[in-house]
Amino acid sequence: MGQEVQYILESKRLVWLVAVVFAVVVMFQYLEFPYGDVSSSMFSVHRAQPPLSQTNQTKTSSEIPKSTGNNTIKFISPPPSSDSTTSPPSSTSASLTPTITVNNTVVAPSIALDNNTLKPEVNPPNLNPNFKKPAPSENKPAMSTGEPQVKELPPVQERPIGDIVTLSDMHDILLHNRASVRSMKPQWPLMVDxxxxxxxxxxxxxxxxxxDRALYSPLYRNVSRFKRSYELMEKTLKVYVYQEGEKPIFHQPQAVLSGIYASEGWFMKHMKENKHFVTNNPKEAHLFYIPFSSRTLEEKLYVTGSRSRDNLVQHLKDYIHLIAGRYDSWNRTGGSDHFLVACHDWATDETRKSMNSCIRALCNSDVGKEHFELGKDVSLPETYVRSTQNPLRELGGKPASQRSTLAFFAGQMHGDVRPILLHYWENKDPDMKIFQKLPKSKGNRNYINYMKTSKYCICAKGYEVNSPRVVEAIFHECVPVIISDNFVPPFFEILNWESFAVFVEEKDIPNLKNILLSISNRRYLVMQQRVKRVQQHFLWHAKPVKYDIFHMILHSIWYNRVFRVDPVS
Structure with a gap:
């Protein structure tokens, strides 16, 4: 009997010892093995599974949409990579790709939404070094099936400031923005929508x-679309011109009809005098014009030496508050059907905050650093008008056979590109007439004669990307050579600039002559003839004529407005 009791006591001690050992092992496993997954670590030969935050979340996040106002964001896993056999698998959560459903339209890939406005999240949104051109079918309207339509968009990646955006890049960015970016959905519908x-x-x-004999097709990206759009503009477009605003900053184009900022003055003059497009009924208007002069704003309000433009920015902001308080037009669309025409270098920055939702026709069309948005903003031609009575004075130049100078440039040493140009080419080669500012002459005769007798006219940027030489070259039938990285040329949406102009990157200035000589004489003759044909789009007339610069500016504004209309609005 005593032996049995002793046996039972020893058995209990053994059981307690085993329990203690087991507990110690369990504690050790919990502390040492990943994610605290004890059972899998102890009893399975397989690796520990990813944590719940990586596995179960993959399943649940694709089933439970996250609500953001009126929009729905769903997360779905992308298909396996084609080279997954050679690449190590990445974590599931890292590969999640958001798709966004907006008004029954599914947009992919990652595009952030701001209420009813589709905009890429990155800043700046329109600089992408690796755009893939959309297939032709992506530009065609989808057939209506009653089902959500999927728009496959090129990925949007941020391009560091300083990188060069080529014309090809700009075209891809334009197509991407056309497909992905929409104006704010109107707060209430009108027939104009x-x-x-x-x-x-x-x-x-x-x-x-x-x-069409008036339109030479090689000059255009798509001459048929341009012709149809222009016809519809003439038939349909109505513009409301705000009467608010005190002179001379507002409503006084006479102050800016000459000089290098003349585009904003001549446009204001023709727009205010126009009886075909202007309406007095805001509800009939497809566009709303904010009639101010950026040049006069600078002349009247900028305090010399202050290095501050805050008061200029505030003046425009106060004006927007004024019209938003008196009209419901601004609030209906958030200003997306409003436009301005401004040529001063500062206008891009001055209008960026209070008027950024507007369509901005700007001479300073820098897609690299000035927040110029392709597909919304319009590149305004910078035109040097020397005679307000006869803006066509000195039009034309010598025929190609009588143009003895290979290339010409003259101007002040503004910015950092022109000094480099002169360093390599001033007094270096008899074929390259590269000067600083020429001595004064009556009517600027020396400068104009060089333009009229040169094959190529160098249009080098100054402080900003824009230069009046681009239009001056076309005016005098000289092939423009544009040296200005990230400059969006005028009417970029419509014109095929590479068919009649030469683009040279700033870094290639030392090789400028070789670049020009590599263009065959036959090719030069074709380009020079095309310059003469495109000239009609860059001329100011005392009274506007079809396809002239006034109508082209208005058309580009109309065209960008039309293509930012949300088809589901």
Whole structure:
């Protein structure tokens, strides 16, 4: 009996010892093995599974949409990579790709939404070094099936400031913005919304038309679309011009009809005098014009030496508050159907905050650092008008056979590009007439004669990307050579600039002559003839004529407005 009791006591001690050992092992496993997954570590030969935050979240996040106002964001896992056999698998959560459903339209890949406005999240949104051109079918209107439509968009990546955006890049960015970025959905509908949408569909389906003698098709990206859009503009467009605003900053174009900022003055003059496009009924308007002069704003309000433009920015902000308080037009669309025309270098920055939702026609069209948005903003031609009575004075130049100078430039040493140009080419080669500012002459005769007798006219940037030489070269039938990285040329949405102009990167200035000599004489003759043909789009007339610069500026504004209309609005 005593032996049995002793046996039982020893058995209990053994059981307690085993329990203690087991507890110690369990504690050790919990502290040492990843994620605290004891059972899998102890009893399975397989690796520990990813944590719940990585595995179960993959399943649940694709099933439970996250609400953001009126928009729905869903997370879905992308298909396996084609080279997954050679690449190590990445974590599931890191590969999640958001898709966004907006008004029954699914947009992919990662595009951040700001209420009803589709905009890429990165800043700046329109600089992407690795854009992939959308297939032709992506530009066609999708068939209506009643199901959500998926828009496959090129990825948006941030391009560091300082990188060069080529014309090809700009075209891809434009296509991307056309497909992905929409104006704010109107707070309440009007008939003008449907008219804009109808115009967009008609432009997209424009029949091929290359027989218009007034329009030489090689000059355009798509001459049929341009012709149809222009016809619809003439037939449909109505513009409301605000009467608010005190002179001379507002409503006084006479102050800016000459000089290098003349584009904003001449446009204001023609717009205010126009009886075909202007309406007195805001509800009929497809566009709203803010009639101010950026040049006069600088002359009247900037305090010399202050190095501050805050009061200029505030003046424009106060004006927007004024019209927003008196009209419901601004609030209906958030200003996306409003536009301004400004040529001063500062205008891009001055309008960026209070007027950034507007369509901005700007001479300083720098896609690299000035927040110029392709597809919304318009590159305004900088025109040097020497005679307000006769803006066409000195039009034209010598025929190609009588142009003895290979290349010409003259100007002040503004910015950092022109000094480099002169360093390599001033007095270095008899074929390259590269000067600082020429001595004064009556009517600037020396400068104009060089323009009229040179094959190529160098348009080198100054402090900013824009230069009046681009239009001056076309005015005098000289092939423009544009040396200005990230400059969006005027009417970029419409014109095929590479068919009649030469673009040289700033870094290639030392090789400038070789670049020009590499262009065959036959090719030069074709380009020079095209310069003469495109000239009609860059001329100011005392009274506007079809396809002239006034109508082209207005058309680009109209065109960008039409293509930012949300088809589901």
């Amino acid at each position: 449907q008219e804009l949408l109808a115009a967009k569909l008609q432009i997209e389906k424009a029949p091929i038309n290359n027989n």
